[in-house]
Amino acid sequence: MPxxxxxxLTKSYRVYQKQEGLMASVKGLFKREYxxxxxxxxxxxxxxxxxxxxxxxPNGAGKTTTLxxxxxxxxxDKGTCSVMGYTPWERKNQYxxxxxxxxxxxxxxxxxxxxLESFRLNQHIYGVPKADFDATRDQLCDxxxxxxxxxxxxxxxxxxxxxxxELIAALLHKxxxxxxxxxxxxxxxxxxxxxxxxxxAYQQEQNNTVLLTSHYMKDIEALCKRVVIIANGxxxxxxxxxxxxxxxxxxxxxxxxxxxxxxxxxxxxxPNLIDVTPPKIKFRVQREKVGAVLSGIxxxxxxxxxxVEDPPLEEVISNxxxxxxxxxxxx
Amino acid sequence: MSATHPPxxxxxxxxxxxxxxxxxxxxxxxxxxxxxxxxxxxxxxxxFRMNFILQCCATMSWAAMNFGLFKIIYRHTESIGRxxxxxxxxxxxxxxxxxxxxxxxxxxxxxxxxxxxxxIRTGNLDFALLKxxxxxxxxxxxxxxxxQLPNGVLGAILILVSLNNLAADPDRTIYISIWNIFPxxxxxxxxxxxxxxxxxxxASTSIWLGRNQNLYTFxxxxxNFYRYPMEIYQRNGIGMALWATFTFVVPILVVSNVPARVLxxxxxxxxMNWEAGYAVxxxxxxxxxxxxxxxxxxxxxxxxxx
Numbered sequence: 001m002p003x004x005x006x007x008x009l010t011k012s013y014r015v016y017q018k019q020e021g022l023m024a025s026v027k028g029l030f031k032r033e034y035x036x037x038x039x040x041x042x043x044x045x046x047x048x049x050x051x052x053x054x055x056x057x058p059n060g061a062g063k064t065t066t067l068x069x070x071x072x073x074x075x076x077d078k079g080t081c082s083v084m085g086y087t088p089w090e091r092k093n094q095y096x097x098x099x100x101x102x103x104x105x106x107x108x109x110x111x112x113x114x115x116l117e118s119f120r121l122n123q124h125i126y127g128v129p130k131a132d133f134d135a136t137r138d139q140l141c142d143x144x145x146x147x148x149x150x151x152x153x154x155x156x157x158x159x160x161x162x163x164x165x166e167l168i169a170a171l172l173h174k175x176x177x178x179x180x181x182x183x184x185x186x187x188x189x190x191x192x193x194x195x196x197x198x199x200x201a202y203q204q205e206q207n208n209t210v211l212l213t214s215h216y217m218k219d220i221e222a223l224c225k226r227v228v229i230i231a232n233g234x235x236x237x238x239x240x241x242x243x244x245x246x247x248x249x250x251x252x253x254x255x256x257x258x259x260x261x262x263x264x265x266x267x268x269x270x271p272n273l274i275d276v277t278p279p280k281i282k283f284r285v286q287r288e289k290v291g292a293v294l295s296g297i298x299x300x301x302x303x304x305x306x307x308v309e310d311p312p313l314e315e316v317i318s319n320x321x322x323x324x325x326x327x328x329x330x331x
Numbered sequence: 332m333s334a335t336h337p338p339x340x341x342x343x344x345x346x347x348x349x350x351x352x353x354x355x356x357x358x359x360x361x362x363x364x365x366x367x368x369x370x371x372x373x374x375x376x377x378x379f380r381m382n383f384i385l386q387c388c389a390t391m392s393w394a395a396m397n398f399g400l401f402k403i404i405y406r407h408t409e410s411i412g413r414x415x416x417x418x419x420x421x422x423x424x425x426x427x428x429x430x431x432x433x434x435x436x437x438x439x440x441x442x443x444x445x446x447x448x449x450x451i452r453t454g455n456l457d458f459a460l461l462k463x464x465x466x467x468x469x470x471x472x473x474x475x476x477x478x479q480l481p482n483g484v485l486g487a488i489l490i491l492v493s494l495n496n497l498a499a500d501p502d503r504t505i506y507i508s509i510w511n512i513f514p515x516x517x518x519x520x521x522x523x524x525x526x527x528x529x530x531x532x533x534a535s536t537s538i539w540l541g542r543n544q545n546l547y548t549f550x551x552x553x554x555n556f557y558r559y560p561m562e563i564y565q566r567n568g569i570g571m572a573l574w575a576t577f578t579f580v581v582p583i584l585v586v587s588n589v590p591a592r593v594l595x596x597x598x599x600x601x602x603m604n605w606e607a608g609y610a611v612x613x614x615x616x617x618x619x620x621x622x623x624x625x626x627x628x629x630x631x632x633x634x635x636x637x
Contacts, residue, residue, distance in 0.1 A: 013633060073457045073634050093359075096463035108458040112375045121371065124363040125464050153378075 003177065003209050004047040004070065009079035011040040011065055039065040041233040042079070047211065052203055054224035055213040058321050062233040063213040064103075067179045070211070071101040083177060097126060099177040100170035104185035107166060109154045115165040116150045119172060126173035133172060140168045144198055160191030167195070171202070178203075180212040184219055196222040217313040229317075231324030245310045248320040251284045253309045254294070259302035266301070279304075284311070359464045365472055372475040386478035390437075394430060394485050401426060415562035416597025420500075422560070423493040424595035428515075429558050429587055430486030432522045436530070437479035443471055444530045445546055448537040454634045467625050471531070490594060497595075511593055518590035518607070521614035525586045528621035529553060535621075535628035557583040560597070582613035 017033045018025070040062045047053055055063040068074045069081065072088035072095070081088055086095035109118040123133045141147040144164040154162060163183060170178070180199070184192040200223055203210050214220060220227060220241070227244055229237040237244060251272075258279045267276070272284035285293050290308060297303065310316070376383045404411075405419045417425065447470045450456040459469045497503050533549050556577045561584050564574035577584040589610040 068457070068634055071457075071461055073460050074632065075630065091460065091466075093463040096461060101457070101461055103457070106453075106455055106457065108455075110371060110375070112378065113371055117367075117371050117374070121364065121367045124367055125359050125462050125469075127359045 002046040003049040003084055004045070004211075005080075005082045006043055006045040006066075006070075007080045009040055009043045009066070009069060009076050009081055010038075011069060011074065011076045012036050012038040038233050040069065040076075043230075043233070043235055045228065045235065045238070047209060049209055050207045051226060052210045052224050053212070054220045054227045055211060055230055056220065056227055056317060056320075057213075057230035058325070061230045063230050064181050065233075066230070067101060067181050067211065067213065071099065071179055072096070073101075097173060098175055099179065100173070100175040101179040102166055102170045102181065102183050104163065104182035107154075107162065109162070109165055109169060111155050112153055114151045115154055115157070115169070118154070118165075118169055122169055122172050128173055136172055136174065137168065140171055143201065144168065144194070160187050160194070163187060163191070163195065164198075167198070174206065176208050178208055178210045180210065180214075182214055183212070184214060184216055192216060192218065199223055217317060221313055229320055229324060231321060236324040236327070237320065241313075244320060245313070245316050248323060249311050249316045250287050251311055252287055252290050253311050254283055254285050254290065255307040255309070256281045256297065256303050257305035257307075259304050262301045262303075361464070361468060364464065364469075368472050369475045372473075373477055376477050383478055386476075387481055390479055390482050391485065394482050397426070397430075398423075398489070411560065412563040412566070415560060417560045417562065417595075418597075420493040420496045420503075421595040421597045424490050424497075425560055425587075425591040426558075427486040427488075427490035427493065428519065428522075428591040428594070430489065431483045431519055432526060432587065432590075433554070434479055434481075434483030434486060435519075435523045436526050438476050438483070440471060440527050440530055441479070441550070442474040442476045444534040446470075446474060447534045448546060451537045451632065456632060457634055460629070460632075466629065467531070467622060471527075494594060506596070507594065515590050515593045518586070518593060518610055521610050522583075522586035522590060524614040525582055525617045526554075526557075528617035529581060529583065531621040532624045535624050538628040538631050553581065553583060557587045560591070561585070561588045562597075578609075582609070582617065585610050585613055 013036070014034045015037050016028075017035050018028060043062075043066065055066065057063050065074070069076050070083060070088055072091045075089045084095065084098060086092055088095065109115055110121075119133075119137060122128075123130070128136075138147075141150065144167065146161060146164050146168070149157060149161055149165075154165065157165065167183065183199075184195050187195065196219055199210070199212075203223075210223075212219065212224060225240055227237070227239065227241055228235055229244070237247065239247075253274065258281060260279065267273070267281050270281075270283050273281075274284060275282040294306065294308075401422065405422070410416065410418045411422060447456075450459065450470065456470070459466055462469055494507060498507065530546075530550065533546055556573065561574055561578070564570040564584075574584065585606050589607050
């Protein structure tokens, strides 16, 4: 039985359309125009226990709305959802004790107090026995290397440090299901990497179920085997990372390391050339033609080394997004 | 995995029974949560020392001016309203009662109600909704504004001094014993509950309005009417209309008057009449109403932005 089951979930917002200018604002006092924004349209999804799933999609695609529905913060217009057997928007305490939502854009820690005080508050709210609380806190602080910052007011922490504290605050009660909404947003590469490493180690150890949204492909590559692409409130693709690469990129990137004797001008007119930095030449080839093209080159030229790669994930995903957007407009 | 980790599924009967026992153990301790809130607020207030001291000074000087104003008024008249029994000492008992109720409200709820409004606007109410604890409790108590507490102490002092004056005056009939403190505190608490409910209802409207910065203003308008003995309204048509509104629609008048009467006993009137019973009913009724409105409002919460 899947741990998360979503069926035909739909949520739309009514948004006030403000016109430009003073007269329009005055008019807006009496008569307002609203536009319905369909944040999530008829989404169905199943997640098994212990899965680490990424939600990918452009801004406003409905990723965060889906996580908010799953955590019961907002009510849907239509559809059903069950997480560990609970309906999230009933907000039962039994359910709320067993999951956590971390939002990179919002913070739940007391701004003027050391993070430790917020942890203690969560301990009492979740009713975690003191011994367990101490053990979990020490373990998490150790993994994230923030023990020395525990007594510093949150407002004096860097963004990366604060995010680590947010994660600890969300994990103290050992949730079975974890929703992460852009946990690495705004962080530098090193801090991002630290958090990725932590999440990976933590998930492997606890075997909990994690849903992650992120804009950073590195997060996805490092953590998730399964990727769900959401655009315009609809699921556009659900599958492994490799499938996405296959589906949205027909090309491979070939890098040749030419022997010194080869005349480089011969490659000047190669179609889909990406980069020439002697002795390396990088170009793009359609997947099914890789064999033919390479054997042709190998027959005619001396080549020291060949690397055939998938194109960068960023590029693939951006293709996927554009395809999804286009489909949305047509549909 | 540690032993306290709740089981993942309740597939079998044995698992579900361990789950229940775990849940009993892991239930939140409301008292602990409240004490942590109070403690954290105190730590926070103390770390902004000057701000804390200035706030204490400001509230206390407000009390002093309030007191001075009525001192001046009583230079012109013997009692507020003819034949009401609210002579100077009696009235200062009334005033002290109001200060105590206000001080409770401002210490425990005012900052939270404003914060609640802000949580809605910024979408930060999300965090409160995620916690396995009553949401209304969680948003009602996080900030304890300790700097407002001195007013309550001043109110108590004012009451004690005035009671002392009354007891020393051979012309007055006042029957007071130490036991009166219990009904007094009980009815003060009823008053606090009613005022709290009014505030929660006002703050909840932010969910529909998107923003409600009028909380203080509304609060000022409303409390303006509960700060006086109800007898002064019961004179003509407009007065009766006000009295009825603030007794039956928004029952704030009755909850300030009943506790004050317990101690002040104007004209030797007993406080044990229909108003006392009604004050209890009003307290329970407004609390139920505030919970209803609060939950209704939560249904419309949209969680601003991401």
